[in-house]
Each structure stands twice: as C-alpha cells, then as structure tokens.
Amino acid sequence: MPVGTFHFSGAPEFNDPMAPKQQAEIKAVVDSLLAFRPTKVAIERELKDSTHVDSLYRVYRMGEYDLEVNEVYQLGFRLAKRRGHGAVYPIDYKLAWPMDTVNTWAREHQPSFLRFQKRWGKQMETIVDSFHRNETMRQILLHLNSDRFLSRLQAIRMRTLEVGAAQNYIGVEPPASIARRNMRIFANLLAVAEPGDRILIIYGTGHSHYFREYIRGHPQMELAHPKDYL
Template sequence: MSIQIPTILLVGVFHISMEPDLVNKQKNNIEQVMNTLQTFQPTKIAVEKPYLIEEELDRNYQKYKRGDLLPGYDEVEQFGFPLASYFDHPRLYPVDDIVDMSSPSLNQVFEWAKEHQPDLFQEIIGVQSRLKEMENHSTLIDKLHYLNNPAYIAELQRVYMKLARVGDRQHQIGVRWLKQWHERDLAISANIARLVESDDRLLVIIGSDHLHLLHRFLSDSGDYHMVDSFDYLPR
C-alpha cells in the first residue's frame, strides 16, 4: 500500500508594493491568476510573513472575509486572502523567519566587490543585466511566468554563487551574507515541514528569490510531492 505524502506548490511572486500599477491597471490578470490557482485546491496556504505578525494577519484576513478590508498593495492580501476565502480556510500560515541580514548587508558585499574585485563585480552586474532583460514583460501574468521559469531561477542562482566569491580568505564577506540567506530559507522550509500533514495540498506564496533553495530543501527530504507552478498559472 502506497503511503500518502503532502503535495506542495511553490509559487514565486514579486513584492507588489514596489509595482502598484500592476494592481491598479490589471485587475483582470489577478482574477485569471486566482482562477488557475484555485484548480490546485489547496487545503492550506502559507505566506511570506513572520510569525510575529500572526495575530495581525489573522485579524486582517477575518476583516477581508467580512468585507471590511480592501486588499492593499501586498501579495498576501492580493493573492492569499482571496484564495483562502474562496476555500473558506480559517486562516493563512506565516512561514517566514526573522534573520538579521545586515552583518554584512548585501550592499556591503557589492561595495567590497566594486572596490576590491572589479572584474567579479562586472560579472555580477552582467548577470543582473540579463535578469533585467528577462524581466522585460508588460503584464502581471507574464511577470509571474518569468519569475517561476527554471531558466530565470537558474540565472538568479548564478548571482548568488558569484557573491560567494566576494572577499578573500580573511574576509569571507560574500559567504557570510549567503549564510544569512541560507539560514532564512532553511528556517522557512522547516516551518513548512512542521505545517503540512499527510493529506495536505499546501500552496506557498513566496518571493521568487526563495524558490531555488526552498525547492531544493523540500525536495531533498523526499517527504513531499512537489508540483510545477506552470501547471497552475494562466497560459
């Protein structure tokens, strides 16, 4: 007899507060995303929020369900609240973790590379430029497509691996920043693992930068059935 394991769908999103016009002008695209994500039929929805705001998240979700909250420029409120409400979920689950990412900061890593390793700095800028070219899409649906595209995710991972080379044997500044980033994603994957049960279908709405490591950590455990986000995004 086969053992039932949880099914997990990771959907990479962007921070809507940085691009509010996509919400203001493309309501129909948001509705299309909602319609296709509904076909996954999640039993739980996890979001990129820390546990420290769990009560606030619960309050705002209940207000939304009562019709007392207009979703703001926030990916959780734009995507998570409508989906959870459609399935009459009692709540959403925050799975982010609070990790100090300032010692060193990413800006300090770039400044070191710019000053001490100009050739490596130009390599990093080159990959970032290619990422920007891939991001050159006009619609919200197109944006979600490239954020979840394996080619884009692989190119983004190239940036991280180049950051590991920033510094020297005495000053592992790039490695130190990446340790913070890996700690955060490892903590998120642990929070997800503690959340799911054997018959769950868990939808995780997460910043696309986290997709590579989260998929790797969750897949490596062998405890989950990971599904392709492209199967649940509008064509």
C-alpha cells in the first residue's frame, strides 16, 4: 500500500507538523494505518543509507531519539515501531532531473509550454495551500492519494512530452528520468518483498502514480488503497 505524503520539512509555517495539534493528527493517522497490518514499512531513503537508517531506527526504538520533521520518521518509524518491526526498509534511488534544459529550449522554441507550466504550478500551489489551511492531516493525505490529485500531477509530465516533439524530443527526458527512477525504486521494493508480506510504503505523493501502475502490473502483487485505512 503506497501512502503518498507531502514532505513535512517543506510544510507551510501555519501547518507545522511538530505543533501539538498536528502531532495529535499524525498519531491518529498512524493509528488508522495500523489497521493495514503491515509486515514491513518501506521509506523514501536511499538504499545506500541503510546503515544510518538502521542505526537511527534502533535508537528510536530504545526511546533515545526525538523524531525529526520528516514524514519518513513521523509516519514510517512510528508505524514500524508500533508493529514491533526490527527494521524499516529504505528503497529510494536518486537520478538527475533535466527540466532546466527543457525550459531553456522551450523559452526560445515553444513558449506555450512555459505558459502552461506556470498556470499549472500556480493552480497546484493554490490547491495544496488550501489543503494545509483547511484540512486535518488525515484529510490532506486523502486528497494527496486521490485519483484526481494524482491526475493533476501526471498532467505536467504528459505535457512535457510535447516539448520538441517530432524534432529533438527534448521533452521526453524528464518523464523518462522519472520513470527510470521509479522503476529502480520499485526494483528495490521487489528485493525486500517476500511472499505473504503486507508492505506499507511511505513516499512523496509524486511517486504514487508509478507505484500503483507497477503494483497492478506485477503478477504476484495486490494493490491496497490508503483511502480504505485512513
């Protein structure tokens, strides 16, 4: 079950995840997600950082680490500890993001894309700001995991493909990079998944489209939706 989140460290000041009200909401979300009965919790940390993550989680289980402003810890560590897990599972893989090159080319050759990108960015900013101003943590996560919101995220990726289409195909590179990154992340997930596992994935919501597609396509996996547990 992939649970798409916003990055807590980038939350607006008026919705501080560390404030008492928001901490109570986070704990309520964890209580709800426990109903999924995860056997493993996968998190957005690079695989190469596994030793550090293991050490941090071990100290947290001993009660000697105050969780930082990060969804990986606030949700992932809490869930794993509540379930009595001995470890959490970093599965992230970073790749370069070649959007600057696309925008530079579009500025000269295809400015209509930049106008769309600007409108899209402002609309997303307004939508997400409204979530943070008016909704609880549970409601925010329900919005971020909705088909409607994920379609909005996917829209900019699809429109990027139009840049340089039938010419140099420069707009293909960012979506291709995203897909390659997410395939590697999913491969890391497959490396830790075992028959009978119920894996809960805590990740930025920008990855949810790919997790859902790959899980649905895998012949030995079944997709669970967070709306059934939040």
